[in-house]
Amino acid sequence: GENVEQHPSTLSVQEGDSAVIKCTYSDSASNYFPWYKQELGKRPQLIIDIRSNVGEKKDQRIAVTLNKTAKHFSLHITETQPEDSAVYFCAASIGDNNNDMRFGAGTRLTVKP
Amino acid sequence: DGGITQSPKYLFRKEGQNVTLSCEQNLNHDAMYWYRQDPGQGLRLIYYSQIVNDFQKGDIAEGYSVSREKKESFPLTVTSAQKNPTAFYLCASRETGHRISTDTQYFGPGTRLTVL
Numbered sequence: 001g002e003n004v005e006q007h008p009s010t011l012s013v014q015e016g017d018s019a020v021i022k023c024t025y026s027d028s029a030s031n032y033f034p035w036y037k038q039e040l041g042k043r044p045q046l047i048i049d050i051r052s053n054v055g056e057k058k059d060q061r062i063a064v065t066l067n068k069t070a071k072h073f074s075l076h077i078t079e080t081q082p083e084d085s086a087v088y089f090c091a092a093s094i095g096d097n098n099n100d101m102r103f104g105a106g107t108r109l110t111v112k113p
Numbered sequence: 114d115g116g117i118t119q120s121p122k123y124l125f126r127k128e129g130q131n132v133t134l135s136c137e138q139n140l141n142h143d144a145m146y147w148y149r150q151d152p153g154q155g156l157r158l159i160y161y162s163q164i165v166n167d168f169q170k171g172d173i174a175e176g177y178s179v180s181r182e183k184k185e186s187f188p189l190t191v192t193s194a195q196k197n198p199t200a201f202y203l204c205a206s207r208e209t210g211h212r213i214s215t216d217t218q219y220f221g222p223g224t225r226l227t228v229l
Contacts (some may be wrong), residue, residue: 004155006155009153032216034216034217036220041223041225042222042223043203043221043222044156044203044220045131045220045224046217046219047115049216050219059135059223083131089155093216098216099144099161099163099209100158100171101146101158101218103148103155103156103157104155105154105155106153106154106155
């Protein structure tokens, strides 16, 4: 079946440093790629998304890049803060009208003060 | 995503019992989803529904059942046939249509099910 792989599974950075999380997908028809942040015991929250007709999108300290040819996309967090500590999930749309979604296994980001 | 609610927050089940998890949304979304999350893993799709009275199996539907009698509600039943049901269950909804904003899934707060 369609698959999304996410790396690394854990990431520890010093406050103020940048963090990068990478995902690859297998379905060439995927055209929507959201990123979710999940704090412990809470619901996943959408933090940024990108569509296949765009190569990069930025929202303050968060940016996402997409390489359709290579089928990979990445999340970049700059000037990290302790409150950025959470699990981050990437996802890729599947199927007609993006009815379905495949999620990566998640990256646990720890920002050390 | 504040318009999606799940209950209960915590649920304990004895082996051999069926339990039903509630998911309600007041966002007027057509599509609804159930995911299972195990520790250190991503979200795996159990069932989804694009419209009332219609639903499709996801990757791990065995041992689960759903119904979609109302647009606002998409309950999930964990049956005794599910051999390892202890997990965090997340419900999500999505507006469908042709507008660009309709691809995002919004999640409920989750139900943590524990089998005793």
